[in-house]
Amino acid sequence: PLTADDVAFTYNNCRDNSSVNDFSMLKEAVAVDDTTVEFHMNTPFAVWPYTMAIVGIVPEHAYDENYGQNPIGSGRYIMKQWDKGQQVIFEANPDYYGEVPTMKKVTVLFMEEDAALAAAQAGTVDVAHTAASYSDMTVDGYDLFSVQTVDNRGFNLPATEAAEIDGVTYGNDFTSDVEVRRAINIGIDREEMIQNVLNGYGTPAYSVCDKMPWYNEEAEVEYDQDKARELLDAAGWETGDDGIREKDGIRAELTMLYPASDSVRQALAEDTKNQLTELGIEVTTEGVDWDTAYTRAESEPLVWGWGAHTPMELYNIYHTMSETGLAEYSPYSNETVDKYMDEALESSDLESSYDLWKKAQWDGETGITQDGDIPWIWLCNIDHLYFVKDGLKIADQKIHPHGHGWSIVNNVDQWTWE
Structure with a gap:
C-alpha cells in the first residue's frame, strides 16, 4: 500500500541525500494521517509543485541501496x-x-x-x-x-572577459562584448536551420521556455543580417583582409563545441559556423565528450539541449550561483534578473509568479533578451520524431520536454x- 508515511519519507530522504536536485527549501514533510502529507518549507518556493512532481515515491520499509535495481511502485x-x-x-x-x-x-x-x-x-x-x-x-x-516540444537547442555565449578561477578559464574576450552577442542573435536565420538541418520538423526558439505560460514574447527577434553587421561595425569590429573582424587586437573567432555523439547538434553547429562566417566571424566546430564540454563551456560556446515544464529552467541557466558569483552554465550575472527570479520563487502561488519570470527575461530596461544581456542564443525547438508501425495507435501527446526517450x-x- 502507498501511504502518507512513504511520501513523507521519500521527500525527507531527497532533502537529505539528493545529489541530482536541490531540496534545501524543504524543512520537513509530515504525514498528518494515512492519506495526507504536509510540506513545511524553509523558504517560500512557488515552483514546488514542479519540483515535487518529478519525484517517484518509494516505500520506507523496502528502501535500501539496492532499491534502484528492484523498485516497488503503485x-x-x-x-x-x-x-x-x-x-x-x-x-x-x-x-x-x-x-x-x-x-x-x-x-x-x-x-x-x-x-x-x-x-x-x-x-x-x-x-x-x-x-x-x-x-x-x-x-x-x-x-x-x-510531437511538438519545448526541447530546444541553443548555445551559450560567455558574457564576461576571460579570467581564471581555480584553474578553470571563465569568460571570453570576444563574446564578452554585448553587441557581439546581439549581432549573433539577429544574424542567425532560424527558419533556414529548421528546413536544412531539421527537414522542417521544428519551430524557432528564442528562449529556454517558448510556449510556456511564463514565456516573454519580447524574446522574439527578426532575422536581419544587415542589422547584425551594422551592430558589429558600430561596436568597432572592423573587417580584416581575410574577411574576419578584429578589435583592439582581439580576433572575431570562437570554437563551437557540440556533443560528439549527437548528429543534430553537430549539424546545428556547422550551420551556425556557415552563417556567422557571413558576418565576419570565424568559427571552428569541435565534437567533445561531456566531461570536457562542461568545463570548456565556461569559456567557449557549446550547443546544449534544454526544455522543461518548469520555470526553474530559467533559474538554473541564468541565476547567479554563490560559489562563483556567475550563472552555472555560462559566465554571466545580472543582479536585477536574479532579483526577479528570487521574488518569483517567493510568490504565494505559481500563477502569480509568471509575471516576475517574464520580467527576468525583459522588464523594459534590462534582462536576458535581445536588448538586454543575451548570454544565450536559442536556435530551435526540435520536434520528437518516431517511426510507428502501421496499426499502432499512439495516444495523444502533451508537449514533450527535453529528452525523447520516456x-x-x-x-x-x-x-x-x-
Missing part, C-alpha cells in the same frame, strides 16, 4: 527485467487501482539512432525514435509520427492496436 506497470544498456521490460500491474492498461507488456530498447532505424527497417520494433536527418526516409510498414511512453497504457 503505478500501472511493474518492472520485470532490466538488462543494463540494452532493455527494460514492464508488465501491467495486476493490483493497479486505475483503469486496466491496454498494453499488457512493454519493452523499451536502448539504441543509438542508427540501430533504431535498422530495427524499424527490419520490422522488429513497434516504435523507433529517429533523428530529423532520417525523417525523409520511407520505412515500409511504418509512418513518421511527430515522454513518448508516459501514456503507453492507453495505446491500442487497430
